[in-house]
Amino acid sequence: MKFISTRTKDFAGVSSAYAIKTGLCSDGGLFMPEEIPSLTESELVELLAESYEVRAARILSKFLTDYTHDELLECARGAYSAEKFGEHPAPVSTLGDGMYMLELWHGPTSAFKDMALQIMPRLFSLALGKCGEERTALILVATSGDTGKAALEGYRDVPGVKIKVFYPTGGVSRVQKLQMQTQEGSNLSVEAIVGNFDDAQSGVKRIFSDEKMAEELNAGGVFLSSANSINWGRLVPQIVYYVSAYCDLVSQGEIALGEKIDVCVPTGNFGNIFAAYIAKLMGLPIETLVCASNKNNVLTDFLECGKYDRNREFYTTMSPSMDILISSNLERLLYTVLGTEKTARYMRELSESGAYTLDGEDFAKIRESFVGLYTDEEETRETIKRIYNEKNCLIDTHTAVAVSAAERYRDTYKAERKILTVSTASAYKFARDVYRSLTDTDASGDIEALSELEALTSVKIPTPLRAVLTKPRLHNSVIDKSEMERVVKEFALS
Numbered sequence: 001m002k003f004i005s006t007r008t009k010d011f012a013g014v015s016s017a018y019a020i021k022t023g024l025c026s027d028g029g030l031f032m033p034e035e036i037p038s039l040t041e042s043e044l045v046e047l048l049a050e051s052y053e054v055r056a057a058r059i060l061s062k063f064l065t066d067y068t069h070d071e072l073l074e075c076a077r078g079a080y081s082a083e084k085f086g087e088h089p090a091p092v093s094t095l096g097d098g099m100y101m102l103e104l105w106h107g108p109t110s111a112f113k114d115m116a117l118q119i120m121p122r123l124f125s126l127a128l129g130k131c132g133e134e135r136t137a138l139i140l141v142a143t144s145g146d147t148g149k150a151a152l153e154g155y156r157d158v159p160g161v162k163i164k165v166f167y168p169t170g171g172v173s174r175v176q177k178l179q180m181q182t183q184e185g186s187n188l189s190v191e192a193i194v195g196n197f198d199d200a201q202s203g204v205k206r207i208f209s210d211e212k213m214a215e216e217l218n219a220g221g222v223f224l225s226s227a228n229s230i231n232w233g234r235l236v237p238q239i240v241y242y243v244s245a246y247c248d249l250v251s252q253g254e255i256a257l258g259e260k261i262d263v264c265v266p267t268g269n270f271g272n273i274f275a276a277y278i279a280k281l282m283g284l285p286i287e288t289l290v291c292a293s294n295k296n297n298v299l300t301d302f303l304e305c306g307k308y309d310r311n312r313e314f315y316t317t318m319s320p321s322m323d324i325l326i327s328s329n330l331e332r333l334l335y336t337v338l339g340t341e342k343t344a345r346y347m348r349e350l351s352e353s354g355a356y357t358l359d360g361e362d363f364a365k366i367r368e369s370f371v372g373l374y375t376d377e378e379e380t381r382e383t384i385k386r387i388y389n390e391k392n393c394l395i396d397t398h399t400a401v402a403v404s405a406a407e408r409y410r411d412t413y414k415a416e417r418k419i420l421t422v423s424t425a426s427a428y429k430f431a432r433d434v435y436r437s438l439t440d441t442d443a444s445g446d447i448e449a450l451s452e453l454e455a456l457t458s459v460k461i462p463t464p465l466r467a468v469l470t471k472p473r474l475h476n477s478v479i480d481k482s483e484m485e486r487v488v489k490e491f492a493l494s
């Protein structure tokens with residue numbers, strides 16, 4: 001299977017290892033498989049009795065054909081071990097009335113990014129060998145919270161790779177900061193930047209485009225790479241859990257084999273929901289994909305009227321991982337439905353004016369599979385409280401955005417299919433907002449909110465989150481953004 005660009009028609013295809021190693025196409029587009037492989041009903045039947053790791057190896061091997069099945073199985077076994085994820089890495093639970101929840105937060109950082117960032121470093125490390133790369137890779141990450149910790153945990157002690165994470169002093173929660181400060185591992189470094197997320201991100205972008213720096217690092221046997229969600233290596237592991245959830249629903253007798261379901265995903269960069277769409281294209285019986293947004297509802301408007309317009313106010317919400325105005329992976333949907341020429345045109349319009357409008361026919365094709373709905377802050381709080389009181393189920397702010405959207409979708413569209421809503425974080429990752437939603441009072445502080453929420457609900461704090469409260473803080477350095485180049489160079493060549 002070759003990988004081609006979303007923007008250029010005759011782009012010479014590359015191997016999946018090369019796509020994972022480089023991240024972005026040379027024409028600025030994103031890598032996509034040249035065709036979507038199929039998943040037949042009899043293959044699905046074979047997967048019913050298999051473990052998550054075996055399901056993962058089977059699905060991945062359809063896309064990553066330059067890896068052997070054994071390599072992929074070994075990567076999956078290392079990534080999704082019981083030690084890291086507990087008994088089932090992605091269990092399905094029920095809310096009643098034909099509503100189910102796919103829980104993706106049982107990994108080491110209690111958020112769904114672990115599902116990809118635990119296995120991608122292993123695929124990346126193998127990719128270096130397959131591409132004949134002898135230099136050390138230095139992964140640079142600017143984070144506003146969840147990605148930084150998940151990337152550190154995934155890349156720690158991976159051979160041939162170093163990782164450096166920058167987070168802004170203003171902009172990550174106390175818990176997120178503690179998670180990063182207490183990170184263990186021999187190949188990593190964490191640094192706080194005085195400023196906001198933009199300062200950290202522009203610093204990293206500046207370093208990526210600094211040719212002189214690239215030469216100096218190259219002379220020292222190092223090259224720079226990134227771990228962000230437009231890398232195909234982060235997308236492909238996310239297809240697996242939709243297939244796995246469908247298998248579990250069949251095995252548990254909740255649905256019949258072949259029965260169509262709807263899926264609702266709390267969306268930011270459009271990576272998670274796009275993985276569900278690929279699963280559908282492969283043949284998994286999914287009818288409608290409900291794209292749930294928070295108050296930053298640029299995708300809701302797009303799916304309502306076909307116009308994408310980022311020229312609007314940006315809101316900081318209780319679901320920060322969805323506070324996004326440019327959803328990068330939407331480009332992959334445009335490409336899949338409309339092809340390279342139109343995608344390149346729309347992406348050019350987006351970068352020039354911040355907006356584009358689909359032709360009626362193009363928009364109709366997207367509407368066949370997607371519905372967009374958004375949930376405001378008030379409704380998010382109300383949903384957390386109601387789902388806890390009525391279903392005895394404790395959900396985080398991002399999941400609440402999706403649960404509310406799923407409920408309204410079923411009402412509005414009179415949809416009678418069963419619906420799988422994706423739960424992307426443990427409630428304890430956003431404990432203070434969850435506590436406030438349940439009690440209408442504030443917890444004593446960000447850290448105190450964890451134990452106060454536990455006392456209130458008797459739901460246990462996930463072990464890795466509890467551990468960061470007492471672990472030594474190994475990374476305490478705070479630097480000015482003008483020092484980023486220097487510290488990267490020092491770390492790279494150390």
Ligand SMILES: *Cc1c(COP(=O)(O)O)cnc(C)c1O
Binds near residue numbers: 111113271398
């Ligand atoms: C990253 C994230 C999302 C958004 O996922 P995308 O793939 O960017 O759409 C939703 N919820 C949580 C908790 C996240 O960390």
